[in-house]
Amino acid sequence: MIDTKHEIVFHPEKCVGCGLCYKACFVDVIRWDEENKKPVFKYVEDCEHCFYCESVCKRGAIEVKPNYASERLLQHFDRYR
Numbered sequence: 420m421i422d423t424k425h426e427i428v429f430h431p432e433k434c435v436g437c438g439l440c441y442k443a444c445f446v447d448v449i450r451w452d453e454e455n456k457k458p459v460f461k462y463v464e465d466c467e468h469c470f471y472c473e474s475v476c477k478r479g480a481i482e483v484k485p486n487y488a489s490e491r492l493l494q495h496f497d498r499y500r
């Protein structure tokens with residue numbers, strides 16, 4: 420597994436437990452904590468930095484911070500060189 424050092428900052432105090440971020444994530448990064456009605460950012464290294472979760476959260480509870488120096492992210496940009 421590649422350690423991408425991406426970061427997703429979650430502010431639980433702003434979260435209202437709507438589940439939209441969990442539904443928006445098309446990869447397996449976000450899981451759902453049914454007991455606490457909160458997202459769990461479990462596999463951050465698999466994040467594709469699409470910002471869907473951040474943009475669907477109207478409470479501003481999520482900040483996606485890609486590591487732009489990571490090898491994996493640079494591979495995406497290589498396609499456009």
Ligand code: SF4
Pocket residue numbers: 433434435436437438439440441457458475476477478479480481
């Ligand atoms: S979209 Fe925002 S408010 Fe809704 S569950 Fe996710 S973090 Fe919480």
Ligand code: SF4
Pocket residue numbers: 427443444445446448449465466467468469470471472473483
């Ligand atoms: S940025 Fe995209 S891939 Fe990453 S956790 Fe959010 S929805 Fe999932």
